[in-house]
Amino acid sequence: xxxxxxxxxxxxxxxxxxxxxxxxxxxxxxxxxxxxxxxxxxxxxxxxxxxxxxxxxxxxxxxxxxxxxxxxxxxxxxxxxxxxxxxxxxxxxxxxxxxxxxxxxxxxxxxxxxxxxxxxxxxxxxxxxxxxxxxxxxxxxxxxxxxxxxxxxxxxxxxxxxxxxxxxxxxxxxxxxxxxxxxxxxxxxxxxxxxxxxxxxxxxxxxxxxxxxxxxxxxxxxxxxxxxxxxxxxxxxxxxxxxxxxxxxxxxxxxxxxxxxxxxxxxxxxxxxxxxxxxxxxxxxxxxxxxxxxxxxxxxxxxxxxxxxxxxxxxxxxxxxxxxxxxx
Numbered sequence: 001x002x003x004x005x006x007x008x009x010x011x012x013x014x015x016x017x018x019x020x021x022x023x024x025x026x027x028x029x030x031x032x033x034x035x036x037x038x039x040x041x042x043x044x045x046x047x048x049x050x051x052x053x054x055x056x057x058x059x060x061x062x063x064x065x066x067x068x069x070x071x072x073x074x075x076x077x078x079x080x081x082x083x084x085x086x087x088x089x090x091x092x093x094x095x096x097x098x099x100x101x102x103x104x105x106x107x108x109x110x111x112x113x114x115x116x117x118x119x120x121x122x123x124x125x126x127x128x129x130x131x132x133x134x135x136x137x138x139x140x141x142x143x144x145x146x147x148x149x150x151x152x153x154x155x156x157x158x159x160x161x162x163x164x165x166x167x168x169x170x171x172x173x174x175x176x177x178x179x180x181x182x183x184x185x186x187x188x189x190x191x192x193x194x195x196x197x198x199x200x201x202x203x204x205x206x207x208x209x210x211x212x213x214x215x216x217x218x219x220x221x222x223x224x225x226x227x228x229x230x231x232x233x234x235x236x237x238x239x240x241x242x243x244x245x246x247x248x249x250x251x252x253x254x255x256x257x258x259x260x261x262x263x264x265x266x267x268x269x270x271x272x273x274x275x276x277x278x279x280x281x282x283x284x285x286x287x288x289x290x291x292x293x294x295x296x297x298x299x300x301x302x303x304x305x306x307x308x309x310x311x312x313x314x315x316x317x318x319x320x321x322x323x324x325x326x327x328x
Contacts, residue, residue: 036290037098043297044095047304051088054307055081061311061320072135075155077310079162080128084303087121090114091300097188098293104188108179111188115177116170123166123210125303129256130214131158132310133221141228169209172202200274203267211264218256222249252309259302263295 058081062074093114097104104111135155176190192198226249266287272278311317 033290036293037101040098040293040297041095044091044098044300047297047300048088048091048095051084051091051304051307054304054311055085055088057321058307058311059085061317072139072155073132073310075159076128076132076135079159080125080132080306080310083121083124083128084306086117087125087300087303090118090121094118101185102187103185104179105186106188111179112174112177115188115190116174119173120166120170122299123169124162125306126210126214126260127162127166128159129252129306130217131162133218133252137221137225137228140225169205172205196274200271203271203274207264207268207271211260215257215260218253222253225249248309248313251313255302255305255309258298259305260299263292263299266292266295 058077062078062081093106093110096106106114135158172192173190176192177188178191179186179188180191181187182189190199190202192202269278269284270288273280273284278284
């Protein structure tokens with residue numbers, strides 16, 4: 001009886017695998033598990049609420065209160081908050097999509113718009129984090145020189161470049177995203193003329209441009225910053241301050257890595273499958289079905305962690321938040 005049950009389960013899994021083996025989509029799951037869908041919707045709701053509150057507070061403190069308005073880092077934090085705020089506003093739509101078992105109810109135009117906004121803000125957020133890491137090192141290394149006006153001007157043009165690059169990186173999504181009928185369901189996904197091969201190229205771009213290159217630049221910048229602080233800038237200064245800087249840098253790098261690494265690892269596996277380097281087997285089916293949606297949720301949490309890391313961990317912002325709560 002046990003062998004018969006296992007055989008039925010395996011046949012059912014193979015049937016599901018075959019059903020979804022040709023899906024040209026980046027985030028859709030192949031299983032309609034209500035528990036999984038509920039968990040994803042719950043995470044999206046929490047991330048959306050936390051991201052809205054956190055990023056609106058950042059905008060309030062920096063833009064309205066004009067805290068340290070000449071700070072280059074604050075200019076990047078402001079752009080990061082705008083980016084993450086736009087991103088979390090898309091989450092209710094993806095939550096509805098998930099609740100309906102990935103049956104897209106909003107039409108083709110909204111599919112194209114929302115998928116493009118999601119991907120573009122993912123790139124812009126990562127590029128902002130990268131620019132901030134380089135700026136932190138550069139500002140410390142040139143702290144003895146009065147370049148405030150030049151840094152402010154450069155920061156504005158850097159943000160223009162960031163959004164331009166994010167828009168260009170999102171172009172394939174904007175062009176090829178569409179609502180397609182798959183096994184009787186309307187799904188919001190990507191359809192490339194070349195099929196799986198071009199989808200693999202798309203994922204390779206996402207991995208390299210959206211993770212590997214930024215992670216390398218962030219790591220190198222902060223390693224150089226720590227070495228600079230240890231060897232020159234703070235050698236004879238307050239050890240407590242040096243420890244705080246080291247701690248904040250470690251949290252920034254680890255949060256970025258831990259939030260994005262699982263999703264990028266599964267994406268890389270899917271690339272190997274699409275290029276026939278790895279087999280589409282039961283292990284991949286299980287990971288793609290049950291693990292991949294959770295890695296997407298984890299990556300999305302980065303959008304509500306960013307304001308906490310870059311603002312609420314800083315003493316002056318905590319004090320402003322405390323004053324705001326006391327007045328309320």
